[in-house]
Amino acid sequence: MKRRGRGVPLVPALLAGVAIAFFALPLIGLLRRVPWSNLGSTLQEPAARDAIRLSVECSLWSTFFSVLFGVPLAYVLARGKFPGRSFVRALVILPMVLPPVVGGAALLFAFQRNNGLVGGLIYDLFDFQFTFSKWGVVLAETFVAMPFLVITVEAGLRSVDRRYEDAAASLGAGRWTVFRRVTVPMIAPALIAGAALAWARALGEFGATITFAGNIQGRTQTTPLAVYNLLETQQPVAITLSLVLLAISIVILVSLRDHWFGGLRDRESA
Amino acid sequence: MTLHADVGVRLGRLDLSVALDAADGETVAVLGPNGAGKSTLLRSLAGLVPLDEGSITVDDTLMDDPAAGTFVVPERRGVGVVFQDYLLFPHLSVLENVAFGLRSRGVARTEARRRAQEWLARVGLADRAGAKPRLLSGGQQQRVALARALVTEPRLVLLDEPLAALDVGTRTELRRDLRTLLATFGGARVLVTHELLDAVALADRLVVLEDGRVAQTGAVHEVTTRPRSRYVADLVGVNLLRGVAHGHEITLDGGGTVVTADPVAGDVYVAIQPSSVSLHRARPEGSPRNVWSGRVRGVDLLGDRIRIHVDGVVPIVAEVTAGAVGDLGLHDGVDVWATVKATDVSVYAI
Numbered sequence: 002m003k004r005r006g007r008g009v010p011l012v013p014a015l016l017a018g019v020a021i022a023f024f025a026l027p028l029i030g031l032l033r034r035v036p037w038s039n040l041g042s043t044l045q046e047p048a049a050r051d052a053i054r055l056s057v058e059c060s061l062w063s064t065f066f067s068v069l070f071g072v073p074l075a076y077v078l079a080r081g082k083f084p085g086r087s088f089v090r091a092l093v094i095l096p097m098v099l100p101p102v103v104g105g106a107a108l109l110f111a112f113q114r115n116n117g118l119v120g121g122l123i124y125d126l127f128d129f130q131f132t133f134s135k136w137g138v139v140l141a142e143t144f145v146a147m148p149f150l151v152i153t154v155e156a157g158l159r160s161v162d163r164r165y166e167d168a169a170a171s172l173g174a175g176r177w178t179v180f181r182r183v184t185v186p187m188i189a190p191a192l193i194a195g196a197a198l199a200w201a202r203a204l205g206e207f208g209a210t211i212t213f214a215g216n217i218q219g220r221t222q223t224t225p226l227a228v229y230n231l232l233e234t235q236q237p238v239a240i241t242l243s244l245v246l247l248a249i250s251i252v253i254l255v256s257l258r259d260h261w262f263g264g265l266r267d268r269e270s271a
Numbered sequence: 272m273t274l275h276a277d278v279g280v281r282l283g284r285l286d287l288s289v290a291l292d293a294a295d296g297e298t299v300a301v302l303g304p305n306g307a308g309k310s311t312l313l314r315s316l317a318g319l320v321p322l323d324e325g326s327i328t329v330d331d332t333l334m335d336d337p338a339a340g341t342f343v344v345p346e347r348r349g350v351g352v353v354f355q356d357y358l359l360f361p362h363l364s365v366l367e368n369v370a371f372g373l374r375s376r377g378v379a380r381t382e383a384r385r386r387a388q389e390w391l392a393r394v395g396l397a398d399r400a401g402a403k404p405r406l407l408s409g410g411q412q413q414r415v416a417l418a419r420a421l422v423t424e425p426r427l428v429l430l431d432e433p434l435a436a437l438d439v440g441t442r443t444e445l446r447r448d449l450r451t452l453l454a455t456f457g458g459a460r461v462l463v464t465h466e467l468l469d470a471v472a473l474a475d476r477l478v479v480l481e482d483g484r485v486a487q488t489g490a491v492h493e494v495t496t497r498p499r500s501r502y503v504a505d506l507v508g509v510n511l512l513r514g515v516a517h518g519h520e521i522t523l524d525g526g527g528t529v530v531t532a533d534p535v536a537g538d539v540y541v542a543i544q545p546s547s548v549s550l551h552r553a554r555p556e557g558s559p560r561n562v563w564s565g566r567v568r569g570v571d572l573l574g575d576r577i578r579i580h581v582d583g584v585v586p587i588v589a590e591v592t593a594g595a596v597g598d599l600g601l602h603d604g605v606d607v608w609a610t611v612k613a614t615d616v617s618v619y620a621i
């Protein structure tokens with residue numbers, strides 16, 4: 002009886018069990034140390050409040066800029082026919098695989114006030130510098146987050162049946178109307194998923210931010226940076242902040258489960 | 272003349288070169304097999320595929336003429352299109368779908384909705400205005416697509432396989448409804464289909480398209496009774512032969528002769544209805560008529576009728592009753608004699 006059916010053999014089952022434990026143990030470890038009784042007061046600590054406020058603000062700006070520039074970029078990649086398109090796509094995807102610290106260093110060499118590729122020019126023209134400012138955080142977060150939006154939206158655009166756009170044109174809709182009233186609604190699921198992914202990535206950004214924008218409480222110290230900083234000195238605060246990030250991650254995971262796992266589930270039930 | 276088109280498009284392996292005219296109040300059906308270029312022809316009229324050569328004029332407005340450097344974009348053509356699969360916008364309600372064209376042309380929201388609602392009432396779907404298109408049946412979707420195209424009062428309406436997405440059961444009824452609705456639209460209509468029945472039911476005139484070229488054009492009756500290509504002959508289910516006539520006798524290109532009642536001369540088509548062909552196991556004697564020997568090479572059931580393919584010097588299809596099949600023992604490989612009266616042979620010049 003044991004060998005019948007289509008169950009999983011013993012050895013892979015055991016190895017899989019180890020892997021599951023590997024993912025579960027850190028979570029349990031974190032949750033065990035959460036100061037549940039005084040969560041509210043730990044979140045009232047100035048460092049925690051500043052970090053959460055800055056994180057929310059910067060990640061939302063970063064999501065906004067990712068959508069503002071990322072959707073047109075995805076459109077160009079999906080619809081445009083130009084030489085070097087695959088090169089441009091590789092360039093856009095690079096921040097997804099590039100170590101964030103390297104990304105931060107690269108941003109520094111482009112945007113820092115002294116010797117930056119364009120940073121000096123920006124400073125001369127606008128008397129403004131990205132480094133060590135909130136906008137530096139936004140820049141670093143957008144650099145690592147926008148690729149997620151671009152890739153997701155491009156895939157969405159490619160899966161749109163373009164005959165719907167033809168139908169809209171035949172009904173008298175100009176290109177902008179077609180885009181606004183037909184294309185965007187039809188890619189809405191991809192757009193929402195892409196924006197959520199970009200937001201999550203921006204919220205968790207550490208390496209590029211600390212390298213490029215610095216680690217100044219109230220100005221550039223976002224929640225992940227605060228967690229890292231406070232782990233030695235104010236562990237309960239660090240753990241509580243970690244819990245906040247974990248909760249947000251779970252919310253995003255649950256709300257996107259259909260987008261990510263819908264395909265898998267279909268195959269399973271088929 | 273509402274539509275005057277001389278369409279030359281090269282797209283991949285398709286080389287399309289078609290002249291097409293349609294008058295106000297006339298429905299022209301473009302009939303042809305898959306890949307003949309029907310949809311490309313329609314898309315070029317709608318402005319979705321630019322011409323490589325030729326010109327398209329609608330109501331004296333030049334829409335496309337590469338030689339003159341004129342090209343009017345689809346949204347400015349005023350051409351209504353009912354697409355294959357209807358392509359109703361899935362994210363908009365039925366009412367918003369119908370109002371879309373008016374809204375795109377700058378009609379105010381309330382006015383657009385009012386006129387859309389009016390059209391929905393006209394196609395009998397006033398009560399489904401708030402529904403999403405996917406909740407409608409295929410026939411209802413077709414009517415919404417028609418309302419969406421006609422509410423903008425186009426100068427020309429194009430229909431791409433308007434009945435292909437429907438199941439056989441509802442087709443007959445919807446074909447009739449579609450004909451009635453189209454009759455209310457005063458402009459020219461061009462319909463693309465690969466179904467002879469749709470073309471016959473909806474169109475005044477047929478244009479048969481094969482391999483990007485017009486194979487035959489004419490009134491529906493003319494085309495179906497005097498087919499000029501194998502494709503049309505197969506569609507209407509008639510035997511089509513070619514030969515050279517001299518008097519009452521026609522020497523067929525493939526060998527053998529046909530006797531006809533009226534004398535003719537020159538290169539001709541010979542059309543014989545399968546129901547005019549009789550089959551016999553022994554060589555029949557008697558009155559002067561066409562007698563050919565052959566061997567049964569296929570038996571098809573078509574409703575209550577049976578079609579027998581006879582292979583011989585003169586290959587021919589006969590339509591017989593189930594009783595005859597049993598009495599004569601007609602099955603594959605049986606040797607038979609086929610006879611056709613001279614008066615049942617239709618002959619016309621190539």
